[in-house]
Amino acid sequence: MDKSQFAVAGYDKLGQKYTDLYYHDTSDLEFFNKFICYLPKGAKVLDIGCGPGTFTQHFVKHGFVVEGIDLSVTMIEIAKKKLPQINFQLMDMRQLSFSENNFDGIFAAYSLIHIPSVEVAETLKGFMRILKTGGILGLITQKGEADKIVDEPMQPGEKMFFNFFTKDRLQKFLDNSGFKLEYQEEAVLADTEGSGSDCVIYTIARE
Numbered sequence: 001m002d003k004s005q006f007a008v009a010g011y012d013k014l015g016q017k018y019t020d021l022y023y024h025d026t027s028d029l030e031f032f033n034k035f036i037c038y039l040p041k042g043a044k045v046l047d048i049g050c051g052p053g054t055f056t057q058h059f060v061k062h063g064f065v066v067e068g069i070d071l072s073v074t075m076i077e078i079a080k081k082k083l084p085q086i087n088f089q090l091m092d093m094r095q096l097s098f099s100e101n102n103f104d105g106i107f108a109a110y111s112l113i114h115i116p117s118v119e120v121a122e123t124l125k126g127f128m129r130i131l132k133t134g135g136i137l138g139l140i141t142q143k144g145e146a147d148k149i150v151d152e153p154m155q156p157g158e159k160m161f162f163n164f165f166t167k168d169r170l171q172k173f174l175d176n177s178g179f180k181l182e183y184q185e186e187a188v189l190a191d192t193e194g195s196g197s198d199c200v201i202y203t204i205a206r207e
Contacts, residue, residue, distance in 0.1 A: 010152050010160045011051070015074030017154055019052040023082075027189050028109065028140055029058070031202040034183070035107065035138040036062055038204060043104035046130070048093050049111020053079040056086060059107075069093065094123050098130045106131060109140040113163050117146050120163070124177035128207055135207040137179060141165045143186060143199040167201055179205035 011018065032055060039045065043064050047056045050068030052075055059066035060083065069091035070076050079088045091097065093111065106127050115123050127137055144164030152158035165173075167184055174181055183204040 010155065010158055011070075011072035012074045013158065014152070014154050015052065015072060015078055018075075019078050023052055023054050025054070028055075028200075028202075031138075031140065031185075031187075032058055032107075034202075035105075035136070035204055036064070038136045038138075038182070038206075039064065039105050044102070045105040045107060046098070046103045048106055048108040048127075049114070050079055050088065051075045051110075053083045053086070053088070055107060055109055056083055056088075060086065064105075069096075094119055094126065096126050096130055100129055101132045102130045103135060104132055105136045105138065107138045109138075110142070112139060113141050113165075114161060115163060116161075117163055120173050121176050124173060124179065128178050131207040133207060136182075137203075137205045137207070139170070139201075139203040139205070141170060141201045141203065143167075143201055165201060170201060170203060174203070174205050179207065181205050 045059055045064050045066045047059065047066055047068040050056050050070050053068060056066055056068045056079065066086060068079055068086060068088045071090065071092050073090060076088050076090050094115065112120065131137065142164045143166060147163050149159050149161050152160045167186065171181055185202045186199055187202060188199050
């Protein structure tokens with residue numbers, strides 16, 4: 001079984017619960033505001049693993065042209081209801097169907113953590129392909145062990161797959177994919193999405 005499907009199944013079942021808990025969460029907004037400072041005015045941005053549109057809504061408020069993708073049907077349905085003016089698509093970040101040099105920025109919050117280690121480098125190369133020259137990538141990942149399947153705390157009996165990182169390990173993936181690191185910082189938050197990791201890694205890299 002594709003390990004990422006654990007995450008898809010979990011978000012399909014728990015989409016509304018996650019939305020209720022995190023749609024208005026402001027824990028990561030300081031980093032979000034830092035990320036958008038790297039973007040030109042009115043930039044075209046892709047929100048990868050957009051969920052219910054948690055960050056998409058903030059891109060809209062700041063006047064950016066934003067699209068969102070997610071692999072969870074439930075999350076896409078919720079996002080479309082909340083932000084009907086936005087183009088949300090059901091899409092796998094490992095198989096992006098966008099043309100080359102399409103976006104000024106990519107924002108992937110708590111989404112790369114559901115991609116197995118063996119697929120991270122190729123996934124990042126896919127991000128690189130659709131970014132314009134000099135485009136900006138923003139990542140929110142979590143610190144911890146790689147490639148583990150854990151019990152989903154919100155749904156007894158369900159499993160969730162997580163691929164956590166260290167700063168050095170993530171930087172190596174970025175370097176190998178052609179990205180240049182611009183900014184990286186760790187922060188301790190409340191237990192994030194019940195994953196068991198309360199330390200996040202904020203990263204900004206350039207194409």
